Amino acid sequence: MKMKIAVLPGDGIGPEITQQSVKVLQAIAERFDHEFSFEEAIVGAAAIDLMGNPLPEATLDLCKKSDAVLFGAIGDPKYDNDPEAKIRPEQGLLRLRKELGLFANIRPVKTYQKLLDQSPLRPERIAGADIEIFRELTGGIYFGEKSTAEDGKSATDVCTYSVEEIERIAHLAFKAAQKRRKKLTLVDKANVLETSRLWRKTVTNLSKEYKDVELDFLFIDNAAMQMILNPTQFDVILTENMFGDILSDEASVIGGSIGLLASASVGNENAMFEPIHGSYPQATGKGIANPIASILSAAMLLDHFNMTEEAEAVRKAVEISINSNVCTPDINKNSEYSTKKVGEFIELNITDPDNHIVN
Ligand code: IPM
Numbered sequence: 525m526k527m528k529i530a531v532l533p534g535d536g537i538g539p540e541i542t543q544q545s546v547k548v549l550q551a552i553a554e555r556f557d558h559e560f561s562f563e564e565a566i567v568g569a570a571a572i573d574l575m576g577n578p579l580p581e582a583t584l585d586l587c588k589k590s591d592a593v594l595f596g597a598i599g600d601p602k603y604d605n606d607p608e609a610k611i612r613p614e615q616g617l618l619r620l621r622k623e624l625g626l627f628a629n630i631r632p633v634k635t636y637q638k639l640l641d642q643s644p645l646r647p648e649r650i651a652g653a654d655i656e657i658f659r660e661l662t663g664g665i666y667f668g669e670k671s672t673a674e675d676g677k678s679a680t681d682v683c684t685y686s687v688e689e690i691e692r693i694a695h696l697a698f699k700a701a702q703k704r705r706k707k708l709t710l711v712d713k714a715n716v717l718e719t720s721r722l723w724r725k726t727v728t729n730l731s732k733e734y735k736d737v738e739l740d741f742l743f744i745d746n747a748a749m750q751m752i753l754n755p756t757q758f759d760v761i762l763t764e765n766m767f768g769d770i771l772s773d774e775a776s777v778i779g780g781s782i783g784l785l786a787s788a789s790v791g792n793e794n795a796m797f798e799p800i801h802g803s804y805p806q807a808t809g810k811g812i813a814n815p816i817a818s819i820l821s822a823a824m825l826l827d828h829f830n831m832t833e834e835a836e837a838v839r840k841a842v843e844i845s846i847n848s849n850v851c852t853p854d855i856n857k858n859s860e861y862s863t864k865k866v867g868e869f870i871e872l873n874i875t876d877p878d879n880h881i882v883n
């Protein structure tokens with residue numbers, strides 16, 4: 525198959541990790557006889573520095589005319605520490621999500637047997653955890669009206685959701701649950717927020733179309749606690765934009781490193797694949813960033829192309845690298861493996877699957 529992939533490396537460790545997933549995708553194309561073309565564009569702080577705009581039009585155009593977007597990371601501390609900054613790298617990512625209509629962000633969380641001891645949580649509590657978080661991505665408080673009073677003494681962020689916005693992601697979450705363990709947990713704050721009550725009502729109504737899925741509800745504060753106490757109770761979690769942002773970072777602790785968590789952002793016309801971690805500026809250029817979250821995001825990209833066997837080949841190669849201790853220092857403190865070495869090892873295990881390269 526012929527596919528056009530836009531590559532947006534972004535900031536910090538973005539370029540180094542994305543390079544590894546492009547290599548992995550090239551290995552897949554070769555082994556399975558596909559034709560993937562890659563075109564790069566700038567976004568985030570890198571784009572502000574060059575063009576004064578975190579999402580230049582050329583970048584957006586490229587994404588729109590590609591079959592998928594592979595995204596690295598975004599963010600730069602020089603903006604984080606400047607509350608007065610009007611232009612910020614993150615605006616590039618948020619606008620991209622909105623313009624591409626990527627309303628559903630899917631974040632799988634699972635444990636690897638080999639890494640059970642990596643998590644600060646007790647191995648027996650997390651063993652077998654396998655969760656898929658559906659985070660709404662283009663609405664809520666992230667995109668509501670924002671303002672700061674002229675005297676600078678107050679500020680407002682409005683949170684709005686429509687039934688339509690809730691329904692379209694809820695359909696996807698129910699369908700995912702049908703293919704998994706048939707349980708869907710809606711996480712909200714319906715004891716306090718109007719928008720959460722609308723989520724509950726809308727999702728409850730919709731559940732009549734998915735009678736084989738068991739639906740339950742949790743308040744976000746309780747969900748945050750349950751995620752740590754008993755993560756194996758969860759199958760698919762559905763939640764709004766900001767709760768999903770927070771809950772998924774928390775959930776990454778289960779897997780042992782945030783450097784392992786991939787995501788897919790999908791809409792009706794476009795799709796983008798990115799690690800859930802940020803730009804990790806302290807690690808930039810040091811070769812210590814974990815490329816696996818990006819590589820597993822590339823696997824989700826292959827799933828999106830209906831290349832199931834190809835996606836499995838990537839996941840298998842990642843598993844071999846974890847089982848062989850070919851990991852960056854976030855997982856293996858004394859590791860001598862750099863970002864690039866881990867990427868190459870995974871690539872090799874795709875190129876030469878009959879001759880599993882192990883350590
Ligand atoms: C994420 C990130 C982004 C978000 C930031 C960089 C805007 O934290 O993808 O989870 O908050 O959505």
Ligand code: MN
Pocket residue numbers: 769770773800
């Ligand atoms: Mn986040």
